[in-house]
Amino acid sequence: MVACPCGSGASFADCCRPFVRGELEPPTAEALMRSRYTAYVRRDAGYLHRTWHPTTVPSTLDVEATEWRGLHVVGTTRGGADDDEGTVTFVAHHSTGVVSTGTMRETSRFVREGGRWLYVDGDVD
Template sequence: MGRGAARRRASTATGRACPCGSGRAYADCCAPVHGGDAEAPTAEALMRSRFSAFALGDTGYLLRSWHSSTRPASLELDPGQRWTRLDIVESERGGLLDTAGTVTFHAHYRKAGQPGTMTEHSRFVREDGRWVYLDGDQP
C-alpha cells in the first residue's frame, strides 16, 4: 500500500477511537505521530503508534519508525489480517530521558475469520533523538 493510500485510510479513522487502545480519539493520539506532526515521547508510545499503523495499513510510517540497521527495504502487510486490539504487558525504561527501552505486548488479530494473538518483546532505541523500533523476540 502506498503512502497516499495509507494517509487516506488513516484520515477516515480520525473521528474514531485510536486502534492502540489508549482510549483517546485517533486524531488526538497516534494520528499526529503518523503524520509527522509529533514524535512519540516514549518507547511505549512508539509501540502504540506502530500497532495503530499496522491496524490502518500505514507501511510508510512503519518503515520510518524502524531503526536504520534493522529496517527492511520494503514491507507488505497481509490484507487478510485485521489487527483488533493491543495489550501492553510490560514496559521497561523507554522514558523521556532514556535512550533504550523494551515493551512486551499481545497484539490481537483476526485472519480468515479466526482470532489470533501475537506476543512480542520489542526493543526500542533513540536514533537521531527519536524513538525507533530496533527488533523483537516472539516467544
Template sequence: MARRTSRNQRPVTNSRTAAAACPCGTGRTYADCCGACHTGASPAPTAEALMRSRYSAFARGEADYLLRTWHPRTRPARLDLDSGTRWRGLEILRTEGGSAFHTTGTVTFRASYEDAQGGGVLAEHSRFERYEGAWVYVDGDVAG
C-alpha cells in the same frame, strides 16, 4: 525501573476517520493519539508511545510510517502488509526504560488479530532505541 501494567483493551473498529477511537486502545481519538505521530505532527515521546503508534499503523495499513520508525540497521527494504489481517486489540504487559530520560527501552505486548485462518494473538518483547533524537523500533522476540 520496570513497570507492569495490565491494560485490557476493548476491541476497536478499524475506522479510518480521525474522530474514531485510536486502534491502540488508549480511549483517545485517533487524531489526538497515534494520528499525530503518523502525520509527523508529534513524535512518540516514549518507547511505549511508539509501540502503540506502530500497532495503530499496522491496524490502519500505514506501511510508510512503520518503515520510517524502524531503525535503519534492522529495517527491511520494503514492507508488505496483509490487507486481510484485522488487528483487534493491544495489551501492554510490561515496559522497561523508554522514557524521555532513556536512550533504550523495551515493551512487551500482546496484540489480537483476525485473518483468513481465524483469530490469533501476537506476543512480542520489542526493543527500541533513540536514533537521531527519535524513538525507533529495533527488533523483537516473538513469544511461541
C-alpha cells in the same frame, strides 16, 4: 470521537494521529509502539518504515495480510522521555481470515537516536 486503535482510550486525533502524520515524534518507546500498532491497523507501511531502525528495517513489508483487532500493553522497561533505549511487551490480537484468529506476544526493543525513538526488533513468544 473515533477511538485510537492502540487501545489507549483516547481519540485517534489526540493519540497516535500526530505521530503517524509526522506532526510530532512519540516521546516514549511505548508511544512509538502504540503508534506503530496503529499504523499496522491502518496499513500504513510508510510510517512503519520511517520508524524502523535502518540496520533492521526490511526492504518490503506486507501490511495487508493481517487484520489487527486489539492491543494490550503488558509492560515496559525503560523507554521513557529521558532514556535512550527501552522495551515494550505487548499482546496483539489478529485475524488472518474468516475463521483464523490468534494472538501475538512480543517484547519489542527500541532505541532513541537523534531525539527519535526507533523500533529495532522484537522477540515473539
